[in-house]
Amino acid sequence: MLDVKALDQIDPGTRLVDLTKTRLTAVQRALAVCAYPVGYVDGSHGPKTRNAFAELVNDEGLGDPELVSEQVIDHMKSKVQNMRTLLDKPADNSEVVKERIAEAFRLIGLPYKAHIAYGLATTQWETNHTFKPVKEAYWLSESWRKKNLRYYPYYGRGYVQLTWDRNYDLYRGILGLDLVDDPDFALRHDVSLFVIAHGMKMGGFTGRKLEDYITRNKTDFVNARRVINGTNKAHEIAALAEEYMDSL
Known part of the structure; x- marks a missing residue:
């Protein structure tokens, strides 16, 4: 990779x-x-x-x-x-994962505290507060996902819930791992870490970039949700980001 x-x-x-x-x-x-x-x-x-x-x-x-x-x-x-x-650095617990996300954001060109706070808030929400690369509805069975998710088998995986075949194909090409043939590659820490940083920088999920909402002079945590999933749970995630702003 x-x-x-x-x-x-x-x-x-x-x-x-x-x-x-x-x-x-x-x-x-x-x-x-x-x-x-x-x-x-x-x-x-x-x-x-x-x-x-x-x-x-x-x-x-x-x-x-x-x-x-x-x-x-x-x-x-x-x-x-x-x-x-x-990406090769270990990440054995949630606090270390947070450190790695901050490092990845700075490296990809999202260096502001507000960028990192929103990345951490997104990860916390998308992983159900586990800070582990998880499958969408991980508490349910694979048969449930196959029956209920129209984008199966390219359902959400990772820190940011990478979804849809086109996105798996995008990161297959960039990373040199066949995520299309084996979508579970997206559950690896290194893959998940790159995907969240790169996708939020480049607008890889919805076409909206994190820098559309957070710059040196502007912080819009509510509308930043559009980078990932429209306005779904935008206020809840914005509140988490505000908490991280106080602790970073």
């Missing part, structure tokens, strides 16, 4: 459009980790990939936005390795 070695296979100075499918896939995954809107990772030379790559190169001042230079490769490797290192 998030194999930094794949970036070592790229010859520095290669034009982005000349990369093979395998090497372009590595670049797409790195762009996603760097929080650029690459879309689905498929190894194809599409406009989203070209635009995301050009944005990264221009934002970081790394030269020609059409070339995969040594500087670009080093930058992407550093970002992917930092994320991989975080």
Whole structure:
């Protein structure tokens, strides 16, 4: 998962459009980790990939936005390795999970206390206060889920209840794990941690981003629920976020 070695296979100075499918896939995954809107990772030379790559190169001042230079490769490797290192850290109890969520939010580019408070509140609510990656309605049987959930088998899993086949497919591509064939990968701590941070940063769940509601100058915990699930339980989760603001 998030194999930094794949970036070592790229010859520095290669034009982005000349990369093979395998090497372009590595670049797409790195762009996603760097929080650029690459879309689905498929190894194809599409406009989203070209635009995301050009944005990264221009934002970081790394030269020609059409070339995969040594500087670009080093930058992407550093970002992917930092994320991989975080995801590999143990998280044996709820307090450590909270620390890991805070670290992941800062790393993905959601650094404000209000960002982290809302991420913690969301995790607390979505996991039924367990801070464990859980299945949707985990207290009921798999047969119940199969009978009652129209998106079965892609029902909610993880810290943020990843749902629907399109979202499992999205993170299959980014992480390099076949979540479509085995949705229970979404119950792993490392997968769940990446999904909540990346999804809230990029608008991966509903199209709404956490930064649409929480910035340096604005904090709207109630409407931030739209990042995950419309306005369902928005006020309850906002109240939890306010509690975390007092403790962070």
